[in-house]
Amino acid sequence: MSQLVEPVVARKAGMSLDLIGAWPEIVGPRLEEGCRPEKLVWPKGYGDETTQPATLVIACEGAFALRLQHEVETILSRVNDYFGYRAVDKIKIVQRAVRQVRPNRKPPVGPLTASHRDTIREATARIESDNLRRALERLGESVLRRNAVRPKGDGR
Template structure:
């Protein structure tokens, strides 16, 4: 009897080890972003990035002015001794030709934004390489459909108790977006 329990527990242990190695569970779905994000992280670490997040959210970090014309390549970390402590790195960016002049003038802003994203002073310099960028333009959502008369009346009826005009307008826009998409 004890031998059967031992073989059962070893089978369970083997399944758990396989799950830990592959990242997949036998039953249930795993979101694709979790699988891809964990797969890309070792590759990003070779390029000096702590994770793939800076690549995924680059457009949000630098803003629309530089999202399409720049692309981070790596973060070069300086060698450090135990006595010196932490030293910020250098962010290496690809930038398309004419935009590099504007990027040079906005370096301080981009450094602040990247450091704010990381939550600590991760970089202190930017190295700009003039190369073509493979950045893709973000897909804009389709415009919202107009509300029917009954939907518009129901929305106005729900908002009528709000006294602040700005709040009422914000609730009206939110309600329009929710009703138009459903």
């Protein structure tokens, strides 16, 4: 697949799939989900003996822009280390949505047994407010379902 995509990415964006693949290591975990390399803009006359370094255009979601600005020098250094020479001398940040599949951050939950339901009912039986009792029952169910999948001796 990469043999088909690589020439298109190189022609359209002026960069390789390897840079895109190495991006999380280049920017680190604080920035990887909010920005991505979009293209390398090479100056006119690219390929001549007097080739100037490129400008790396990075697409960035609004919330990450300030954080990215503070890391520009570090990112420039890491990108150039990746290439093995001074390939990039500027970074241009463009604000746009960076669509990535985000991992499911919900904790795994186990089944709620009849014993769990009885425990919750006993604990909330004397609460007079219906709204408060229902809220505490939902909280108890959530806690017990999460604890049902946690290994014994986890300490949390």
